[in-house]
Amino acid sequence: MRARNSRARRLNATAMLCAAFAGLSTTAAQAATDEEIVLCTIDDTTGNLAAMSTPKTWGYALAVEEINEAGGIMVDGVQKMVKHVQYDGQSDVGRYGQLTQQCIFEDEADVVMAGYTGAEREAARVEAVRNETIFWHNNQGEGGIADRYSFFSGPTPEQQVLPALEWMIDEFGPRMTFIGADYNFCRAIGAWVRTAAGLYEGDLVMEEYFPFDVNQWQQTIGEIQNIGPDFQVHCLVGGDQVQFYPQADAAGLKTPAWSNVTIADGYEHKIFPAPQLENMHVPPGYIEDVPGENSEAFAAKIRERHPDAPYVNEHAAFGYVAVKAMAKAWAAAGTTETEAVIEALEAGVTVEEAPGGSWSLVGDQHHAALPTYLFKVEADHSLSLISELGVTEPSFLSDIGVDVREFGSGDGETYLPTDNPAWADFFAE
Amino acid sequence: MTGRADETTPVNSHAKIPFGFLRLVEGPQTMGRGWPFWTGFAIVILLAFLAPTYFGIRPYRVNEFIVSGFLAASLSILWGYAGILSLGQAAFFGVGGYVFGIIGINLFDATGNTHLALAGGILAPTVFAAFVGAIMFFARLKGVYIAILMLVLSLLLETFMLQTADPEVYRIGEALLGGANGLRPASDIPSVAFGWGEAVAEINGRREGFYYFALTLLIVVYLGLRMLLNSSFGYLLVAVREDPDRTETFGYDVRLIQLAVFCLSAALAGLAGSLDTARINRVDPELVFSVSANIMVVIWVAVGGRKDLTTAILGAITLEWLYLWLTTSGSPEYATLVMGGILVAAMLIAPEGVFVWIGNRLGRLFGRSRTPAAKAAEARQ
Amino acid sequence: MDAFTQIFGFAFQYLDSAAYLILAALGLSIIFGMMGVINMAHGELMMIGAYITAFCMYGGIPAPIAILLAGVGAGIAGMILERLIIRHFYKQLLSSLVVTWGLSMIISQVFLIMFGPNMPSLPTPFSDIKILVGGEVGFALVGAEGFARVTGETGRMPPGVESFGIYRLVMFAVAVLMVVAVWLLLRKTEFGARARATMDNPTMANALGISTPRIYAYTFGLGSALAGIAGGLFALTSAITPYFGAAYTARAFITVVVGGAAGVINGLVASVAALGGVQTILSNLFSVYIGFVGMIAAAFLILLVMPTGISGYMEKLRGRSR
Structure with a gap:
């Protein structure tokens, strides 16, 4: 830390030269002072993922504002303010590595929070971890990442897929179809759906994956109609794939569906005309429609600051929660020194004011215990809460004997449901 | 590769002097000659080497731009000199990057160096190019058809790599292809490392070491390519670009020349890809195979000036620097807007390339240093 | 599933796939085929069409009129771009690629700043039938x-x-109408004759008193208008964002190049028939995944076998048989 600072000072002294040499003018002198704690966030505020990720920046900003208004955080015996440095990832995975380096080397970030998609997350995470900086990913993810420096505030499949599909099987019957984008996240969700089918006596009668560019769905709609499942599971991602919904509506495919990538991120019920998403079921950890004081207060605060906000989504909430969790960890550690802060986080941090309901980090998992909710999209695209799935304590990693606290350097391991020997039968073909 | 090319070497009068080939660093195929250019060149190199220490250049940041320089050079010799446009140059970059990573993950612990990984990262795209190129050039594919064919190839690679998430199936030794999230385990992807046993120098891609290493390599490659381009092979490339039929009537097999430059270009792109994977210890499909990854290479080279090696490399470094700078300073929402404006303005003002335009003006100042291409451009104005 | 259902489903998918490729590529094929401009901003012109359609329909204008207005609006936008910028880049494939890439960055970013990342989608017409x-x-x-x-x-x-x-079938019908209209325009009108003359030999055309700059401007406007109409049609069945068009550009371009430059319309139709056919057959035989990848692979193979695109190949065959 110290060495870096002395280097930064020397850089300041030569900032003029530097600017003259290469036009690096504005960033050269940005090195942080010791008076502030630096939170560095990278999200897509332009490019095709902007609609989902922009609200996350609102969540970060709100949390920082509240922390600083309350007088900052006591570390190293001084009240320090949180300085929020925010970069635009431009929906370009190439930016994430670059900007994470910028956060760490230039801004001397104490924590980096970045990414929406898995690829963005990995680009930023690998870089942060390699430089031993605490990293957070703050929307739903496929779970299963075990790494000393990485923390995850959003819900995981064991909190979404398992309880929600148990409910769906009870309600509609066991036969289900799965269609999803052919990439890591949806492949993982597919494995979790298979697990849910195994655990709750469901019957997965179709499992098919599609390239992102597929936008003609009649054949698949016909296949699903022929199968006539009790309900469908979707993991359709991106502008091309979501054209499934208007086409399914036009073809009259009304079978109930479940998806964890719809509504929570991209508030599709506000964007697609009713009733294209009718009978869709979604399991968010937070959306504006979640009832409760926390939720209403949070949405009101965001709306006060962003009156044009189309919707307050899951990203906003978990961005907010992650910053609050870090604030508590810094305060508990009494320092911003990485190892001490990780210890404080692993000791367990609870954010009671979390918009979706009390949220607490589980130390040996680096994932959080949090409540999830099952909503149904009605014909007029209003959302009705049909079941509170309750708080799910994450246990996927500990069930397979992984304790994240035992991980050293390196970027950790990624586990899938297939790694759980108790579930091996579900995957035996 | 080009048996006939050697027979025509006497084209250059310096050939009889020992080490006379060194004189080929300047010639009509490359911009810049005489003391004004080489003095400027020396000053730029000197400043570049002093930059991290004295001018606050951040290696972690500029290292990427240097790697872009190799990629730009690879497209410049292919498109600028031989007239073969590829809209899929990043595909070779990506293949090189993946192969470097896969070999590195598997062998680094055993060997402690990345000699084989680097060799593989260069050879794999070369072999791949030889295969694709042989089919393309012997089918007499031309112009925009090659460009699109290469883009399609890159998109096929992207689609394939995106669906390689399953760790059970897509595993090569210790390396997992990793689908959209990129090659895993990322922490095992080595940086560039040379040497044996105790005497191994591992060059961290975020530090000054990589900067000096990559910069030196870029200069060596640059000077080497200048010599190649001013040799009879370079003349042949330009002949193929300007009039393939006439070149053929002189008894050359245009297809072999095209294939040779295509492979050379792929090797360079593979080198760039390997260096990039080593630099950030990471490679993923969107980064290397997407439409925008491919188009960016064309944009660097076109904006810098495709018909000259120097200007193409400068184009890449400058544009990447500018775009990152715009992204990280001020209001990001205008970064893309300004960048788009720069591309349009650059092509309107200097259709042959910004640095060609600047070079010609500097050249006029010193009364020298014109390439035939530059003269032609001036004549047109 | 009986044979008739299967055949109907097969035909439906084929028409759906063909409609998609025709609509995405028609405007581009005219601009590329006649002017030698690689228009990377093609998708953004479609996006402009989608936005115009959306705003018209929010204002209560019925869909067909809104889509026509989208064509007019995108056509005008295209002509403005042509006069200001594109006219400097005729027959310069790569300079035009860079310039239009820059333009596409600017256009989508301006729309993002002006209208935000998302617009409410439009209901699909005839969704009750x-x-x-x-x-x-x-x-x-x-x-x-x-x-x-x-x-x-x-x-x-x-x-x-x-x-x-049935909306997908309506899209196919409109696509066919557009192709026929463009064909008639190029073959049967004076404008068409002038445009083809300009394409074949601009200098000669100019010497014969044809105002080639005006022809170029109109042609670019026509291509843009077709893109705008296509954008309007797609807007009724997908999310409308500033990046709406990006997905179409590459595929449209591949379709056009596979078609070849020897005959703008014939080439496009042949290319669409071939690529759509491959996609439909492989999707039905294997999976949608194989169908999609197979279509790209088919483009690859067609280019290898027919180095000047399908229309160039057909012309060559015809020449040989003579």
Whole structure:
């Protein structure tokens, strides 16, 4: 830390030269002072993922504002303010590595929070971890990442897929179809759906994956109609794939569906005309429609600051929660020194004011215990809460004997449901 | 590769002097000659080497731009000199990057160096190019058809790599292809490392070491390519670009020349890809195979000036620097807007390339240093 | 599933896939084929069409008129771009690629800043009318009530019956109309004759008194208008964002190049027929995944076998047989 600072000072002294040499003018002198704690966030505020990720920046900003208004955080015996440095990832995975380096080397970030998609997350995470900086990913993810420096505030499949599909099987019957984008996240969700089918006596009668560019769905709609499942599971991602919904509506495919990538991120019920998403079921950890004081207060605060906000989504909430969790960890550690802060986080941090309901980090998992909710999209695209799935304590990693606290350097391991020997039968073909 | 090319070497009068080939660093195929250019060149190199220490250049940041320089050079010799446009140059970059990573993950612990990984990262795209190129050039594919064919190839690679998430199936030794999230385990992807046993120098891609290493390599490659381009092979490339039929009537097999430059270009792109994977210890499909990854290479080279090696490399470094700078300073929402404006303005003002335009003006100042291409451009104005 | 249902489904998919490729590529094929400009901003012109359609329809204008206005608006936008910028880049494939890439960055970013990352989508027209095929139904065109009668209480299709929305067929019909209209325009009108003359030999055309700059401007405007109409049609069935068009550009471009430059319209039609056919057949035989990848792979193979695109190849064959 110290060495870096002395280097930064020397850089300041030569900032003029530097600017003259290469036009690096504005960033050269940005090195942080010791008076502030630096939170560095990278999200897509332009490019095709902007609609989902922009609200996350609102969540970060709100949390920082509240922390600083309350007088900052006591570390190293001084009240320090949180300085929020925010970069635009431009929906370009190439930016994430670059900007994470910028956060760490230039801004001397104490924590980096970045990414929406898995690829963005990995680009930023690998870089942060390699430089031993605490990293957070703050929307739903496929779970299963075990790494000393990485923390995850959003819900995981064991909190979404398992309880929600148990409910769906009870309600509609066991036969289900799965269609999803052919990439890591949806492949993982597919494995979790298979697990849910195994655990709750469901019957997965179709499992098919599609390239992102597929936008003609009649054949698949016909296949699903022929199968006539009790309900469908979707993991359709991106502008091309979501054209499934208007086409399914036009073809009259009304079978109930479940998806964890719809509504929570991209508030599709506000964007697609009713009733294209009718009978869709979604399991968010937070959306504006979640009832409760926390939720209403949070949405009101965001709306006060962003009156044009189309919707307050899951990203906003978990961005907010992650910053609050870090604030508590810094305060508990009494320092911003990485190892001490990780210890404080692993000791367990609870954010009671979390918009979706009390949220607490589980130390040996680096994932959080949090409540999830099952909503149904009605014909007029209003959302009705049909079941509170309750708080799910994450246990996927500990069930397979992984304790994240035992991980050293390196970027950790990624586990899938297939790694759980108790579930091996579900995957035996 | 080009048996006939050697027979025509006497084209250059310096050939009889020992080490006379060194004189080929300047010639009509490359911009810049005489003391004004080489003095400027020396000053730029000197400043570049002093930059991290004295001018606050951040290696972690500029290292990427240097790697872009190799990629730009690879497209410049292919498109600028031989007239073969590829809209899929990043595909070779990506293949090189993946192969470097896969070999590195598997062998680094055993060997402690990345000699084989680097060799593989260069050879794999070369072999791949030889295969694709042989089919393309012997089918007499031309112009925009090659460009699109290469883009399609890159998109096929992207689609394939995106669906390689399953760790059970897509595993090569210790390396997992990793689908959209990129090659895993990322922490095992080595940086560039040379040497044996105790005497191994591992060059961290975020530090000054990589900067000096990559910069030196870029200069060596640059000077080497200048010599190649001013040799009879370079003349042949330009002949193929300007009039393939006439070149053929002189008894050359245009297809072999095209294939040779295509492979050379792929090797360079593979080198760039390997260096990039080593630099950030990471490679993923969107980064290397997407439409925008491919188009960016064309944009660097076109904006810098495709018909000259120097200007193409400068184009890449400058544009990447500018775009990152715009992204990280001020209001990001205008970064893309300004960048788009720069591309349009650059092509309107200097259709042959910004640095060609600047070079010609500097050249006029010193009364020298014109390439035939530059003269032609001036004549047109 | 009986044979008739299968055949109908197959035909539907083929038309759907063909409609998509024609609409995405028609405007581009004119601009590329006649002016030698690689227009990377093609998707953004479609996006402009989509936004115009959306704003018109929010304002209560019926869809067909809104889509026509989208064509007019995108056409005007295209002509402005042509006069200001594109006219400097005729027959310069790569400079035009860079410039239009820059333009596409600017246009989508301006829309993002002006209208935000998302617009409310539009309802798909005719979504109440469905075609039911197979099983006890046989073949029927039904409205909302008829559909409800067939599906009954459960809202589920009886076994063996497959249902199809008709908007996709409407899109195909419009696509065919557009192709015919463009063909007539180029073959049967004076503008068409001048445009083709300009394309074949601009200097000669100019010497004969044709105002080539004006022809170029109109041609670019026509291509842009077709993109705008296509954008309007797609807007009725997908999310409308500033990046709406990006997905179309690459595929449109591949379709056009596979078609070849020897005949703008014939080439496009042949290319669409081939690529759409490969996609449909492979999707049905194997999976949608294989169908999609197969279509790209087919483009690759066609280019290898026919180095100047399908239309160039056909011309060569014709020349040989003579």
